[in-house]
Amino acid sequence: MKRFKxxxxxxxxxxxxxxxxxxxxxxxxxxxxSGQEPWKVVLWFxxxxxxxxxxxxxLYSLADGxxxxxxxxxxxxxxxxxxxxxxxxxxxxxxxPAFLSGLLFLTYFPLILRQGDRFTAYTTLPDDVxxxxxxxxxxxxxxLSALALLIRVFRSRSxxxxx
Numbered sequence: 001m002k003r004f005k006x007x008x009x010x011x012x013x014x015x016x017x018x019x020x021x022x023x024x025x026x027x028x029x030x031x032x033x034s035g036q037e038p039w040k041v042v043l044w045f046x047x048x049x050x051x052x053x054x055x056x057x058x059l060y061s062l063a064d065g066x067x068x069x070x071x072x073x074x075x076x077x078x079x080x081x082x083x084x085x086x087x088x089x090x091x092x093x094x095x096x097p098a099f100l101s102g103l104l105f106l107t108y109f110p111l112i113l114r115q116g117d118r119f120t121a122y123t124t125l126p127d128d129v130x131x132x133x134x135x136x137x138x139x140x141x142x143x144l145s146a147l148a149l150l151i152r153v154f155r156s157r158s159x160x161x162x163x
Contacts, residue, residue, distance in 0.1 A: 064091075064095070067091050067094055067095070068089070068091045071090050071091045071094060072089055072090055072091050090149070093145045093146070093148065093149045094145070096141075096145060097138070097141035097142045097144070097145045100141050101134075101137070101138040101141055101142075104134060104137060104138070105134060108130060108134065111123075111127070111130040112130045112131050112134050113131075114127050114128070114130075114131075
């Protein structure tokens with residue numbers, strides 16, 4: 001086992017999972033490309049990759065840089081930092097709920113933007129509830145993140161004062 005791990009770099013379970021994921025991806029690719037017009041699937045994948053790499057990556061890199069500058073940019077140097085201020089980056093308390101909210105929007109945007117007549121037939125819900133629910137879920141995610149930040153600040157102050 002040690003010899004395998006030294007040679008491969010990970011456990012046999014890792015290799016098994018990687019091979020299973022390749023098999024599943026191959027099966028999905030064969031199923032997708034066996035349709036009537038497989039070129040549309042290829043075009044969609046290429047378009048999605050180009051859209052992601054050429055448009056979305058610069059946009060969310062710019063947004064992340066702006067958030068880091070606004071949130072973490074005004075922090076004093078590490079040596080002058082007080083013990084009451086939590087260590088590490090504070091921008092993650094914005095990144096995580098923003099990412100989850102964006103992922104939910106990306107998944108359900110036809111319903112949120114009232115473009116999914118076909119989907120609302122399956123859900124049996126009126127089409128005007130999805131925007132409010134997405135906003136509510138996003139607000140709860142940001143509130144939970146703020147609560148986690150408050151707990152972190154409280155614990156760091158308690159540790160600095162009591163220790």
